Every structure is written in structure tokens, then in C-alpha cells.
Amino acid sequence: MKTIIFDVDDTLYDQAQSFHDTFKALIDDTYSYDEIDRIYRTSREYSEDLFDQSEKGEISVLDWQTGRISKALFDYGIEIDDKKALAFHERYKEAQANITLFPEVKRLLEQLSQKPVRLAVLTNGEEKHQRMKITQLDLTRWIPNDHIFISGAYGVAKPHPDIFKHVEEAIDARSEACVYVGDSFEKDIIGAKQVGWQAVWMNHRKRQPDTESLYQADKEVKSAEGLADTLLTDYTI
Missing domain, CATH: 1.10.150 (DNA polymerase; domain 1)
Structure with a gap:
């Protein structure tokens, strides 16, 4: 899965x-x-x-x-x-x-929740503040609360590999089956790739990648619409 x-x-x-x-x-x-x-x-x-x-x-x-x-x-x-x-x-x-979800992301989560795909969240930040955002975005509608991980609760943050490995073990996932989606090249893409996950760069801010990095995104998208198309086409059955 x-x-x-x-x-x-x-x-x-x-x-x-x-x-x-x-x-x-x-x-x-x-x-x-x-x-x-x-x-x-x-x-x-x-x-x-x-x-x-x-x-x-x-x-x-x-x-x-x-x-x-x-x-x-x-x-x-x-x-x-x-x-x-x-x-x-x-x-x-x-x-x-x-705050509100990108409309395309909301539709994406609805569609993913109907497919044989495990969903989770990994975010950096202070636990109480990030939890407020998660509640406002109503993410537990699609993602179980025990699949939501906030770095402030663990004392280690992206891109450190330990936080990615903790998530992987906590939800009983395999590295090669994990796909991480994030907007930060350094924190999200490099962090995910260094533990063997696939990585989708949500680069709607059109930032330049670190071309000298040993790690690169598997996919780069420039919009919420592009993200939805990519995940539904390339990463689900």
C-alpha cells in the first residue's frame, strides 16, 4: 500500500x-x-x-x-x-x-480517502500552533489523528532523518512505499529522499532547487491542481 x-x-x-x-x-x-x-x-x-x-x-x-x-x-x-x-x-x-485548504487539495483528499492509500501528515513547528492549523483545515476528516506528526512534540524536526523514520515506524509503512509532499526543498525534499522515500515538490512559489544536492525531487509541481493530477495519476491505483 x-x-x-x-x-x-x-x-x-x-x-x-x-x-x-x-x-x-x-x-x-x-x-x-x-x-x-x-x-x-x-x-x-x-x-x-x-x-x-x-x-x-x-x-x-x-x-x-x-x-x-x-x-x-x-x-x-x-x-x-x-x-x-x-x-x-x-x-x-x-x-x-x-486558513482554508486549496480547493484542489480538498478534492484531492476526498479522492485519496476512497483509494487504497494510507494518508499522514508531518509538519515542523510548535505543537499547539500547528494543531490549531490542522483543526482549522479539518484534516482529521481524511487523516487519522494518530497519523499526524508535529515536530515540536518529538524534539526533532525536518530535515533530520529521525523524524521521518519515526513516522515510518509509527504508521507501519515501508520506506519505498512512502511519498512525501512538501514545499521546502531543504526540509521536505532532501529530508524525505535521505531516508529512501519518494518526494513530490509542491513548488508553487517557483523557487530554485539546490542543483548541487545529492537528492532531487521525484516530481515537481507548480500548483495545487498539478499536485492533485500528479498524485492521482502517478502514485495511486
Whole structure:
């Protein structure tokens, strides 16, 4: 039986929308979509780097959450103090309470749940916050709660191989039958490939791959529609 395991943030839903709404409310509502999106993509790059530092205990979780904002804004000539960075983070977190699945992903999950496919979730982040998103997205409608894994509950995060192997063992899956779907090349694609899983890169942000990496995605898709087509065509009966 195939096992399809999903990342959550910016894979199953558009994480940028919460950022855009927060930026317009707290920073400047005259920026264009493309201008805010560039800042958002920069904040995601900082987020991945600072998350790694927080996991190692080098900085606090709060420093990660506020630093990704202040550093990204600074790169575009916008300086904010710690108080405003915290306010941005809190508003951003509140906005994520209103997230919704990509419509194509919702239909995909409905279809996959009718097929002989095992479904699971593996996401990085603080357990309570990620659980809130999972509840808002209603993922347990299709995915059993004991097939949902949040790195904050285990003390190890993607791309470390231990978290992937833990998932594999917990759901009694075989490495060669596991397919991981995620938006981060470093965290998701490299992480999955290093333990022998297949990997589908949900690259709707059109990022450049690390061509020097020993690992590459088995499939790359550029949209939720493309993701649905690929999983239903290439990874299910």
C-alpha cells in the first residue's frame, strides 16, 4: 500500500495570504501584491534558518517567530522594533486561524480517502500552533489523528532523518512505499529522499532547487491542481 505524507504550511494551503493581510493591516496597505509577496518569500527563508537555530537552542522560539519578520522587512528598507515585530507575529498567528485548504487539495483528499492509500501528515513547528492549523483545515476528516506528526512534540524536526523514520515506524509503512509532499526543498525534499522515500515538490512559489544536492525531487509541481493530477495519476491505483 502506498503511503502519502503531507507537509502542511504552504503545501495544503496558501500561507502567504495571512502574511499579506497582516502586512497591509500593520505595515503599509499601499504595497502591491508582488511587493508583499517578495517580502513574504524572504521571511520564509529567514524562518527556515532561524527555526534551525531555535531547534538547536541557540535562540528562543520567540526570537525565531519575530526575527523572521523583522529581518525580512529590514531587507526591504522597513525597520520595526521588537514590540512591533511581536505584534506582527501575533496578528499573523491570529490570521492563520482562518486558513482554508486549496480547493484542489480538498478534492484531492476526498479522492485519496476512497483509494487504497494510507494518508499522514508531518509538519515542523510548535505543537499547539500547528494543531490549531490542522483543526482549522479539518484534516482529521481524511487523516487519522494518530497519523499526524508535529515536530515540536518529538524534539526533532525536518530535515533530520529521525523524524521521518519515526513516522515510518509509527504508521507501519515501508520506506519505498512512502511519498512525501512538501514545499521546502531543504526540509521536505532532501529530508524525505535521505531516508529512501519518494518526494513530490509542491513548488508553487517557483523557487530554485539546490542543483548541487545529492537528492532531487521525484516530481515537481507548480500548483495545487498539478499536485492533485500528479498524485492521482502517478502514485495511486
